[in-house]
Amino acid sequence: MMFACVIHGARDLRVESREIPTPQPKEVLIRLGAGGICGSDLHYFHDGGVADFRIRQPMILGHEVAGEVVACGAEVGSVKPGDRVAVNPAKYCGVCPQCRAGRAHLCSEVRFFGSASRFPHVQGGFSEFFVAAESQCVPVTSGISYPELACAEPLAVALHAVNQAGGLTGKSVLVTGAGPIGLLVATAAKFAGASEITITDRFSAPLAIAAKLGVDHTLNIAERPEALKEFISDRGEFDVALEASGAVPALVNCFESVKPAARIVQVGMLSSAQLPLGRIISREIEFVGTFRFNQEYAQAVKLLESGRINVQPLITHRLPLKGAVEAFGVASDRNQAIKVSLVPP
Ligand SMILES: [Zn+2]
Ligand SMILES: [Zn+2]
DSSP: OEEEEEEEETTEEEEEEEOOOOOOTTEEEEEEEEEEOOHHHHHHHHHSEETTEEOOSOEEOOOEEEEEEEEEOTTOOSOOTTOEEEEOSEEOOSOSHHHHTTOGGGOTTOEETTBOSSSSOBOOSOBSEEEEEGGGEEEEOSOOOHHHHTTHHHHHHHHHHHHHTOOOTTOEEEEEOOSHHHHHHHHHHHHTTOSEEEEEESOHHHHHHHHHTTOSEEEETTTOTTHHHHHHHHHOOEEEEEEOSOOHHHHHHHHHHEEEEEEEEEOSOOSOOOOOTHHHHHTTOEEEEOOSOSTHHHHHHHHHHTTSSOOGGGEEEEEEGGGHHHHHHHHTOTTTOSEEEEEOO
8 A cells, every 4th residue: 555645626635545556568667756746736735626627536646756666567668677767747649630740748638647637537646656658757867866856847847938938049038927837937048048037926935046046137026016117117128028927917017028029928827817918919929828848858857867957946845745735735835835845655
């Protein structure tokens, strides 16, 4: 038997005892090394759903996971027991039109760990053991810690968002929202050559981390609602904005503070909004979405392993899987937590 962190509905998260799963021929059994709590996990916890996906049956949460291979199905050849792996939470069908067009992340049949987008829901990785397809496992050889390796997933989200923004070399970039994704988007934008990065948030603790990560300007718009307006009147408008908070006022700020012909990328989950859309026309603003990631997962693992991107400043807590309910409380407090990593037992 093993521990698993199961969501039953809004505010109903339980640590339960479950059978250890058995891998199928092309699957691998993995012992959890670490699992990062994501904003979407917190939405399931607080609201019983995220965007249009609602919890309709008990589901093990968790899609930011890494661990050690302990058993392999008969047809597995690329990993073996003892290997340390980052686990891509997405399994694609490989044959639908989107998969064939090279956009597997938009696959109509995708199975994503700990997501209620399909029914029955796809179980996640916040359990002592879980199975994944061989194709989801990316083995590593360095001594990188599991909490860092589990950040490959949100980093992949950030790399894909930056790819959706187009080339950033020499550009002035606004990121709204300094949660884990916003901070990683800022990091990825810097890595992609942005000349100047500004980030906004309503809390000062994550903005202090942003400064540590090398973000040029941090603006607290709760303390000073005019901070962004003053900033652009001093320094001009932004070439690109990436909206990573999922808050409508932040998106309005993006529309009002980018240059003509700029691109705005919506990263945060948002289902409806009243927006100054006249600007899309008169300023020829491009407004594009970004969803999860594709090739960027393997790239994220490489960037973390090589140390070219360092996520350590983001990992504020390592807490036991057994205490997942308390850990979700900690992760919900933006004044103290950025990334909370669940570790066994
Ligand atoms: Zn995530
Ligand atoms: Zn597909």
